[in-house]
Amino acid sequence: MFKVVKKRQLNDLTYSMTILAPLVAQNIMPGQFVMVMTDENSERIPLTISDFDKEKGEVTIVFQAIGASTIKLSNKNEGEEIAHFAGPLGAATELENVRNACVIGGGVGCAIALPQAKWLKNHGAQVDVVAGFRNKDIVILEDEMIENSTNCIICTDDGSYGVKGFVTNVLRENIENGKLYDCVIAIGPIPMMRAVSDVTKEYGIKTIVSLNPIMIDGTGMCGGCRVKVGGQVKFACVDGPDFDGHQVDFNELMIRNNMYKKQEAEAKEHMCRLFGGAENV
Amino acid sequence: MYNKQEFKTPMPHQEADIRNKNFSEVSLGYTLEDAINEANRCINCKTKPCMSGCPVNVDIPDFISFIKNGDIESAYRKIKEKNFLPAVCGRVCPQENQCEKQCVRGIKGESVGIGRLERFCADWARENGIETENAPEEIKQKKVAVIGAGPAGLTCAGVLAQDGVQVEIFESLNKAGGVLSYGIPEFRLPKDIVKYEVENLKKLGVKIHTDVIVGKTVTIPQLEEMGFSAFFIGSGAGLPSFMNIEGEGYAGVFSANEFLTRANLMECYKDDKDTPAPQLKKVVVVGGGNVAMDAARVAKRMGSDVSIVYRRGVEQMPARKEEIHHAMEEGIEFLTLNNPIRIIGDEKGFVKQIECIRMELTEPDASGRRGVKAMEGSEYLMDVDGVIMAIGTSPNPLLKNSIMGIEVNRRGGFVVDDNMKTSIGNIWAGGDAVTGSATVIEAMGAGQKAAKSILEYLK
Known part of the structure; x- marks a missing residue:
């Protein structure tokens, strides 16, 4: 069992949870994920690590309570325990030799991009963080992003906070204005990662995206997370979750993530009846 | 008499x-x-x-x-x-x-x-509550780490613990049992029996840690620092193979590992479990081994109409006769001497059809073995919404990649000597991690052999 030591609600749907898991914490590198089961009946879900403290043995995950499993997880309170928490899994993001990076987060993806920004900043790289949200109400982790960047730009789709527009507008503008990025890291919804990759491809800038497909074990056993990268089948759990954004078949990724949409909708309805809905938790 | x-x-x-x-x-x-x-x-x-x-x-x-x-x-x-x-x-x-x-x-x-x-x-x-497990009288100071709580690891741990060695098993999944838990279905091997056998092992003093992925959560050098002096790897053949035909990326195409893990480990067919169950009307299972039979029979029980597609004949199927017989009795269609060549999806990316080609047996070669070849022009389409690939697995590379300098063969299996010792002095390996997909009892035999050799080493 793994104790929830800290829980914070970051916006309507997004939670930050810090779990006591000393064994998991000791070997974590930025970009890795954990497999989480809230209780013995739960689904195994992959969640990317957003922060960790090796000394305290703590691992932080940030997630949106939008499906049955994440709603169930969000209902755990400080002091309570979750059944299974295994990791760190996946390969670490390749950050060595990056000197001038643009780290782009979309929504909850901002939380997942933080460890990379932090690591780069701590290793003396220039780090522009560009964080995109739909509107002002759902902006999360602004202080943390400012702290872990050289430059932080928040943008909202409706202009209710920060710069109006998409992360891709800001990225293109920065590049046009002479920023010489040697690496762009984009983490967020699939359409955002695809759009960022399309822009950087024009300029020939190396781009890393972090994928979060359906998986069960997280160790290469089920093959559920297979994704086509440069025409080759890769398993996101062991070969990724980071891949070259210019090589990923985003279409297929989107298709595979829709596999259980119907069952997930039914399960969510059931969970909302149980807990009185995600908006009330 | x-x-x-x-x-x-x-x-x-x-x-x-x-x-x-x-x-x-x-x-x-x-x-x-x-x-x-x-x-x-x-x-x-x-x-x-x-x-x-x-x-x-x-x-x-x-x-x-x-x-x-x-x-x-x-x-x-x-x-x-x-x-x-x-x-x-x-x-x-x-x-x-x-x-x-x-x-x-x-x-x-x-x-x-x-x-x-x-x-x-x-x-x-x-x-009748007969117990044979007695904690050994003398506990030795030596500690052995067993990686993987499947048949090889459980057996190795049991033999060592009986001799008073302190054994801890590290399992990556949330339950012990390995293939006994995630692979073999309830109707062939009730999970209560697996649980009972695992509990028996604990009575011998064996500690089992679930949720620990050796090579990721802890490395072998870290375990050495924690006082473990010898290691047994029984990490199984966890990497599923696909056919590499067109359309395997569509929603509705599974490895048998995924399909069976959802059903057996996560019990997705039960109402109180959260793991989504694939809801499929017509499923094709590709393959002719025990895993193919298991996947087909699970799909049938989850309400699907099921056909097994296998490129050779029934006589050449590697599955146990009894399993083939049971599957046939249960109403599973056998399309032998057929081979899939393409999977077709609908506009949303869900599986819609599978294209197969008929095969024929060739004349026996010098060794007497008959091969198969495709019958040109015999391609045909079948309406399906699920395809399960049960064409084998290879050893999981995750652990191998984390051990510097350990020797593996062409297929990724650990290279071992007659005593199951790897190229590294204090690491043994056995079961599917060495041989690729094989049987439970062969894995147990390997675990037993390795344990005996480890006992010698610890003397």
Whole structure:
């Protein structure tokens, strides 16, 4: 069992949870994920690590309570325990030799991009963080992003906070204005990662995206997370979750993530009846 | 005088039309009368050929003799001297290729039902609370780490713990059992039995840590720092193969590993479990091994219409005859001498059809083996919404990649010597992690052999 030591609600749907898991914490590198089961009946879900403290043995995950499993997880309170928490899994993001990076987060993806920004900043790289949200109400982790960047730009789709527009507008503008990025890291919804990759491809800038497909074990056993990268089948759990954004078949990724949409909708309805809905938790 | 009955005493089982809608065990097991009747078919021959066919060397004629006298407890204790998981082996061992293959009764008629008798003893002992596990009197200072709580790891841990070695097992999944938990379905091997055997092992003092991925959560050097002086790798053959045909990326295409793990480990077919269950009307399972049979029979029980597509004939299928027979009885269609060449999706990316081609057997080659070749122009389409690939697995590379300098073969299996020792002095390996997909009992045999060698090393 793994104790929830800290829980914070970051916006309507997004939670930050810090779990006591000393064994998991000791070997974590930025970009890795954990497999989480809230209780013995739960689904195994992959969640990317957003922060960790090796000394305290703590691992932080940030997630949106939008499906049955994440709603169930969000209902755990400080002091309570979750059944299974295994990791760190996946390969670490390749950050060595990056000197001038643009780290782009979309929504909850901002939380997942933080460890990379932090690591780069701590290793003396220039780090522009560009964080995109739909509107002002759902902006999360602004202080943390400012702290872990050289430059932080928040943008909202409706202009209710920060710069109006998409992360891709800001990225293109920065590049046009002479920023010489040697690496762009984009983490967020699939359409955002695809759009960022399309822009950087024009300029020939190396781009890393972090994928979060359906998986069960997280160790290469089920093959559920297979994704086509440069025409080759890769398993996101062991070969990724980071891949070259210019090589990923985003279409297929989107298709595979829709596999259980119907069952997930039914399960969510059931969970909302149980807990009185995600908006009330 | 022995029982001259030519055939095995029949195994009672659930009727096919009933069992293909539930997950309860198919074979119900012998009664005491059945068991004694079957035991009496053993002529207790001097040469004991059956024992040479057993990878863990169970004293077969001896335990059968106890059954003849109705002394089931002694029979069980006899089996347990060599086999840590008799309730498991009695159910899933391919006895027809092992002990029973060597049985002299099999020359004329059927061999003695050794597997069925083994299962009977184990079930009887469990139901009657017979315990054979006593914590060893003397606990040694040496600590051994076992990686993977499947049949190889559990057996290795058991043998070591019996000798007083401190053993800790590290399992990456949320439950112990390995393939016994995630792979073999409930209706062939009830999970309560796996749980019971794992609990027995704990009584010997073995500690089991789930949720620990060795190579990720902890590395072998870190475990050495924690005081472990020897290691056994039983990490299985966890990497599924695909056919590399067009359309395998569509939603509705699964590896057998994924499909079976959802059903067996996560129990997605139960109402109180959160893991989504694939809802499929018509499923094609590709492959002819035991895993293909398991996947097909699980899909059937989850309400799908199921066909098995296999490129050779039924006679060439590597699955156990009994499993093929059970699958056929349960209403699964066998499309042998057929091979998939393409999967077709709908506009949303869900599987809509599969294209297959008919195959024919070629003339035997010099070694007498018949190959297959595609019959040109025989392509045809089948409407399906699910495809399960059960065409094999290879050793999981995750652990190998984390151990500097360890030697592996072309297929990614650990290279070991006759004592299951790897190229690194204090690391042993066995089971599917060495051989690629094989059987539970072979993995157990490897675990036992490695344990004996580790005991020598620790002296």
